[in-house]
Amino acid sequence: MKKLLAAAALALMIQPALAEDAAPKWSLAIHGGAGTLDPAQMTPDKRVAYESALQAALDAGAKVLKDGGEAIDAVKAAIVILEDSPLFNAGKGAVFTWDGTNELDAAIMDGRDRSAGAVAGVKTVKNPILLADTVRTQSEHVFLIGKGAEEFALSKGFPVTPPEYFATEARREALERLKAEKLSALDVDHKFGTVGAVALDQKGNLAAGTSTGGMTGKRWGRVGDAPVIGAGTYADNRSCAVSATGWGEYFIRVGVAHEICARLRGIREFNTLTADSSGVAVLEPEEAEYTADSVMADVAALGGDGGVILVTPEGHAIFSFNTTGMYRGRATSAGVNEVAIFGGEVGAGAKGTPNH
């Protein structure tokens, strides 16, 4: 105990110097959903379409960070592009509810003050992530749903987007197939197309955001993990920023995003307390990777699947998923710039390949 206290005092003494010495860096990771992705089904054209959408989102977010902008703005810049693409289950291209509507959920969180905003069951807002951020910055609340969220949107000057804007033929067919063949959402969707982004900016602030249409055939006002702060989305400068995609019910039960952040916060605190005099109190990428994989294993143990992306204050951009693939990308000030789809490609995380 004495040793720990001495280490704590020492760590407190060396911390400011370390902060000053740290080179400015930034880091960004994005996802467009995890799931049962089959390479045989992926035509070259399809692959190009997905990769270019991911790359466009990555570039938009990376530009904000490179130019010295804020993590929260990088997250929004990346997510808006994915919401506007019909390829992903967010904004345009969202899945259909049982009643044949598109109901959108989104959340965003700023790791610097843990301010958060979320919306669920919204039908007429083109970019739900921007509405979630307006809840964060211009309301005294964190989470607004349905009609109330739409009234709030109107009061803040969001135009009303006609519901037809969100509808795509492929998603409508998926609903019809689900009903006709009595399938589950997983059977028809094969993948979770939720989108998300996590970022570290040059000032050391973290942010996370997630946007989704939920799962095909959802009813009774079902809301998944994406807009639930701590389940699908969480950011805390002391630990990490996380965005999830997967079978939302399981992610809510595990509290995935907060669980990862809480564990990493403990590890970072411990490393800080026990750093030796030369010691830089940091988090190793393997520690972040292990933590994400182990929380995802917890989801799998309950019967759920999906994946997460995270960025740490050190700039590690990590993926972890227990599905065959996850649409994903990452870019950092160290020159990393990559997008990938299947397990075994870059940053496959839980699949056992290098992840950082």
Ligand code: ASP
């Ligand atoms: N997590 C989302 C939900 O359960 C689905 C997804 O990731 O696509 O609503």
